Structures are given as structure tokens and as C-alpha cells.
Amino acid sequence: MIADTAIVHHAHDIPHASAGKYVQIASILFLLTAMEVLLYEVCFGHLREGMGSFSVALAPHFVSVLLILSAMKFWFVAMFYMHLKFDIKILSWLFGFSLMIAFVVICALFVLFTYNRTLWWWSGTW
Amino acid sequence: MTAAVLDHDSAHAHEEHHTSLPVNSRKLAIWTFIGSECMFFASLITTFVIYRDSHAKGPGPKDVFGVPLVTAGTAVLLFSSFFVVMALNGAQQGNRKKLLTWLTLTVLCGMFFVGMQVYEFTHFVHEGMGYTTNLFASSFFTLTGFHGTHVAIGTLWLGTLLKDAYKGRIPPTKAVNLEIAALYWHFVDVVWIIIFPVVYLMSLGR
Numbered sequence: 001m002i003a004d005t006a007i008v009h010h011a012h013d014i015p016h017a018s019a020g021k022y023v024q025i026a027s028i029l030f031l032l033t034a035m036e037v038l039l040y041e042v043c044f045g046h047l048r049e050g051m052g053s054f055s056v057a058l059a060p061h062f063v064s065v066l067l068i069l070s071a072m073k074f075w076f077v078a079m080f081y082m083h084l085k086f087d088i089k090i091l092s093w094l095f096g097f098s099l100m101i102a103f104v105v106i107c108a109l110f111v112l113f114t115y116n117r118t119l120w121w122w123s124g125t126w
Numbered sequence: 127m128t129a130a131v132l133d134h135d136s137a138h139a140h141e142e143h144h145t146s147l148p149v150n151s152r153k154l155a156i157w158t159f160i161g162s163e164c165m166f167f168a169s170l171i172t173t174f175v176i177y178r179d180s181h182a183k184g185p186g187p188k189d190v191f192g193v194p195l196v197t198a199g200t201a202v203l204l205f206s207s208f209f210v211v212m213a214l215n216g217a218q219q220g221n222r223k224k225l226l227t228w229l230t231l232t233v234l235c236g237m238f239f240v241g242m243q244v245y246e247f248t249h250f251v252h253e254g255m256g257y258t259t260n261l262f263a264s265s266f267f268t269l270t271g272f273h274g275t276h277v278a279i280g281t282l283w284l285g286t287l288l289k290d291a292y293k294g295r296i297p298p299t300k301a302v303n304l305e306i307a308a309l310y311w312h313f314v315d316v317v318w319i320i321i322f323p324v325v326y327l328m329s330l331g332r
Binding site: 016018019022023025026029030033036037039040041043044045059062063066067069070073074077078081082083087088090091094095097098099101102103105106109110113 | 212
């Protein structure tokens, strides 16, 4: 379906999505953001009391659902607005490799902090 | 002779930069830069998550954060990403009116977002949360401040392209100039897509 809507602007250019496809992606991104805010309102905000047991059941999954919604938004922007879906694959590999190193940085920081906190705790300064 | 050299340089400046890769070298450069920025923001976001609860002195997230204003800022930034791809679409089609309209809206969205962040920071300082109040405040201001600076730089960059577009200096053959700026702008949007739930919603929902 995406290939059908893709248009080529110049002979040497990579085909990008059509304006209609961009509108679709914008609607999806807006919907996902609305879901994020709604999720917060249901679990911890103004809708919490009205939703009763549903809020209680949903609250433990708040972080994981939020991360999934964010990952979906990230994917849509990177693939369609940043044209990774249509561009040469080396750019996707470059971005993917950067994200992988970023993930290693995140893990390293968590490990370092946990290690230091344990040391401080054992030395009695925490 | 000098004029001849200048003409020669000018002609070269408008030529495609051929590389052994089948991709525009400036596009490859901006993607490499975006890659380095991923690591930069990954470290800042992780630092915030680590120090999120370090607010024994001074206000914490639940005392200062508000969802409505930040949601509005998020929506504006998301719309600006849509506006800039529409502007790029106009530039590639040679539709000057479309390019100018959407690019103007993008710049306005960028200005709104920076304004929102300035208002938010001012509000937090009035609430007693300065940069050195506690580790939570320091990591929050560092992360969102760097992001805001990126938005401000992107707004200025797109502003200069808007000026060029207004003077008719972005024909379809030079649409890649806008595409490169748009890539940077989308990256700034992608970073906010992570900051909004991780920094604001998760801190409030704990």
C-alpha cells in the first residue's frame, strides 16, 4: 500500500510518501499521543476514580504500555517522516547502529549507578 | 582571473557531491550527526531517570509538573513534523505557495514550543525549583534545556530556509537543503516523543 502511494519527484531522487500518507501518519501520531495522556489520566489522573477496578488493573502495566506507545510513535516518525522506509538501506543501518550504542550507554549508566549505590550503601554513606 | 576562479568555485558548489556511496554526502553527514545525538540524549535521559527520585530538598516531579501544558507542547511539536514534511513535499513539487505556507507554520510551531519551555522553566523557578535545588532539578533542566536549545537551533535553521524560500532560492533541485533541516527537526521531535512519557508521565505516575 505504501509503495502505491509513493511518488518520485526527480529521476535521481528516492521516492517519498505522498501528502495523503503524511496526513495519515500525523493522525496516527496524534491518536497515539492522546492514548498516552488518556492512559495516564485513567491510571493516576482525573479519570482514576470513575474507572474503578479498570484503573487498578491497568496501573501495573502503565510503564510498559507507555513505552510501547512511544516506540510506535518513534517508528512512524523514523520510517515515514524521516523517509527511512524509502531511503537507501545504509541510512537505516547507520541509525540502527547508533540506537544500539545508545542502548549500551543506557545499560552502562544503570549498571554503574547501581554498582556505586551498592558501594555507598555498604560503606554506610548512602 | 579572480572572477574566473570564483565562477569556477560557484559552479562546483552547485554540483552534486559524488561519493562512492549512492547517497547524498550531506544527507549521510546529517544522519551521522543524528546518530551521535542519539547517544548524547540517551545519556541525558538515563541520568534523569536515575536521579528522578533525588529530591529530598525542594520540590519533586509531582509538585511542579503539569500535564496539560506539556501535552499541548507535544502536540505542537508533532504537528510541526507533519508541517515540515508537507513543506518538503511542496519544495520537491516546485509548489512555492505550499512550501511557504507549511514552512511558516513549522517555524511558528517551533517558536511556540520554545516559548512554552521558557514559560515552564520560569514557572518552576517561581515554585522554588532552581537548577541547583536538587539532583532531580539539575538533571531535568539539563535534559529539557538541551532539547529546548536543539528546538531553538532548528527553528533558526528553518527560519533561514523560510527566508530563502520567500526569495525563491529553494527550487526542486535544491529541495535536499530543506530535507536535511527536516531530518534534524524530526530527530528533535523523536527525542521529545521519548522525553514526554519518560520524564513527565512516568514521573507523575509513580
